[in-house]
Amino acid sequence: MVKFSDLGLLGGIKRTLTVLAILIVSVIVILGVTSIIIGVNALEVIPLFFINTVFSVGGLTNTLIKTTPLLIAGLAITVATNCSLWNLGAEGQMALGVILTTGVCLFLDLPAIVLIILSLVMAFIAGALYGGIAGFFKARWGVPEVPITLMLNFIALALLSFLVAGPWLMPGVGYPRSYPIPEATKFPMLAGTLSVTFLMALAITVVVYLFLNRSTLGYKIQAAGKDLSAAFYSGMNVKKLIFASMFISGGLAAIAGSSLVFGEYFRAQSGMTGNYGYYAIVIAVLAKNRVEIVPFASFFVAMIIAGVMSLTVVGVPAVISYFLLGALFIASYLSYGRKS
């Protein structure tokens, strides 16, 4: 039996294709069962799912737009999982990224290129410090990072909805959102509505790959993730490593927020992080610590989200995507259990 944990380029093309086929078949089965339950024609729904996500120009563009923030956030969580930490705070860190990016672009009067670089740097620092809180508590006192990162989400999201509904509100649109960022700071479009932020996400993938596999710090983080006490007794400062991985993880997640501002929304608005931070957990689990798999996992998750959302017109509830992701989650990790 093909184990999901073996999904990867290193495992050979045949194996990767087999695993992908299994995943797609399971999506088809779940969609089919759902359509039968809610009483719509499954033979109509399932082809529509694939047309709306991959086999049409508009659908593919839409999937790639969704892939962009998911990829960056997925990479962020992968950096933490490489150190055996769960950063469930990507949602909140993305919200901080949105706030900092929009804030810098709206309120500072500088040349566009300076604004873009400054806002990316500011977003990274804010997210990193936010993720670093949980990392610091974990390293200093052993406080479990899962509840802390989750609770911090609610606080950052509250800050975002406060800003867009209050001080930053653009009046007269009936929906809490800020003024758009200056025209010159918007990233150019690659094709249709797909922004250059997609390329930025791919570039970040390369950087994160090189960081984890070619740099000393990345190597140490991986060592601490594999065996904390072995890393400790070989003289590494594991507390620093725990903090560093959460710090970098938080910063990257904030960049995912920036990509939403620069490439998709061009402003801050409430709810724009759209639970991507939670979906990204699924990506990190699917990719299982391997950066080179994250883009594929992100595309797959984006496909599910975009596809299910497009099916709401025929009556399939959008929230089914959570069901699909939850099932995938467990299915993908069943192989873990048999480990001796």
Next chain:
Amino acid sequence: MAEDMIISIILSVLVMVPVFLFSALGVLLGQKSGVLCMSVEGVMTFGGIMGLIGVVLTQSLWLGLLFGFVGGMMFGVLESFLAVNLRVNQAITGFGLWFLGIGISGAIYTIKSLQVTTERFSPIFLSLDPIFYVSIAVLVIVYIVFSKTKYGLVITSVGIDARAADIMGINVFKVRWICTVIGMGLMGIGGSYLALNFYQGFGIFFVAGYGWISFSISMVSRWLPSNVAIMSLLFSFISGLQIRLQVRGIGIPPEFMNTLPYISVVVVLTLAVAKFKQVNVPSALGVPYERQ
């Protein structure tokens, strides 16, 4: 006049106690036996929708809570099967069931769009509803089980060293199954009570982190039922305070007042773990047991 106000303040403090007590005791039960139960949030959501279904079908709040209990137990069966028998990483099981719970509940709600037609629970004694007293009874039972009976020792030993327990002739799998299923049933009650008595309906994300707060309560309490009672009271007070302050309007934006419970979790959890790091931890927590 002043007395009325004091009483109403006390009541607003106590009003969230059952939600936290049921869910946190459920987590405690599961974690004592060594199962992490990270899926609280999803289980509570599913308990909420099951409670709603129960009320719509039977027009009885009590049967609604029973439905919530059964719904929670269904997730308990799933979690036990995955985490205990198949030995899936328990964090992954937790996240997976969290998503699954939200997905199923949301889908049921979108398709059927159920509405609560009955009133809330009416107060029976000291203006508190019967469920408050039921939750206190559950607390007392859990307390007695863990401090006075051999079952408590059995569960604790399974949670600390499953192999030693197995050698002593304890069926580790059975103990974990029972604890997880009952524990998740309790979380289901917590969720359905939250839906039926507070929210008076359902929304996909209506649990809004209260499951994770319950998870933290169990952790902060260092797995002692008496501490769970104190912590439930504390977080109930904070939630109640936040609602009261919002009603009074003291100039802090409501968005920030809503985050009061979450901020206090961060503070309390950090303080508790920093101070009582190694006290009473079930050392086999999250470690699947495998017979050789």
